Amino acid sequence: MGLTLITGIEVRSIKRDTYGKWIVNDKIEAKKIVSTIPLKELAHIINISVISHELTRYSKFLDFNSLIVIGIALRKKAPDMHWIYLPNKSIIFHRYAWISNYSPYNSPNQNELSSLIVEITLRPEELKSIKMERIIDKVIQDLKNLNLVSKSEREILFTKAWVHTYGYPIHTHQSNNARTRILNSLSNIGVASLGRWGTWRYLNMDKIFEESKYLNNLLS
Secondary structure, eight states: OOOOOOOSOOOOOEEEOTTSOEEETTTEEESOEEEOSOHHHHHHHBOOHHHHHHHHHHHTTOEEEEEEEEEEEESSOOOSOOEEEOOOTTSSOSEEEEGGGTOGGGSSOTTTOEEEEEEEEEOGGGGGGOOHHHHHHHHHHHHHHTTSSOTTOTTEEEEEEEEEEEEEEEOOHHHHHHHHHHHHHHHHTTEEEOHHHHTTSOOOHHHHHHHHHHHHHHHO
């Protein structure tokens, strides 16, 4: 298709040269910019004088929660369910999901093995002080209390943790107005922003796929 795919590079700056070409990190030339970078970060990466102040000003009103995901591999068949919400302050996670029920490829043997994840929401500033071992211990204890694993833990094969700085956007009147201002400013200079964090909306992958196809048609 005549495209060059570059991976493993952190985007630190986006600007235009005197000929109107986009320059990424002072060395990569681009004809168009489609970004999925969180708006809060993109505001400090784009170096275009006419909108830089606007982006910096309104990005301060974009609020969000962070997320810890703990995966648990189990030597047991998953129950006939997918995801469950838990509005209980005594339980550390707000939701758990049987990922092995989403697809037969998520577990090597669905009749004998299963994969479970739990999600823990926290404020971004709390990430600095988390003790992952303690969190995993609390998760397992809560799973026992919910009778999802046995007291002996004999069915637990292993656990794994993922930390997502950006988990869920928080919608307020201020953030919605700020998002609109930022997206309009980006559109005015020809930058397309896409995805949950590129548009600061609580989107799942089905909606993002739909909007990606729509954007592709616009840019083609």
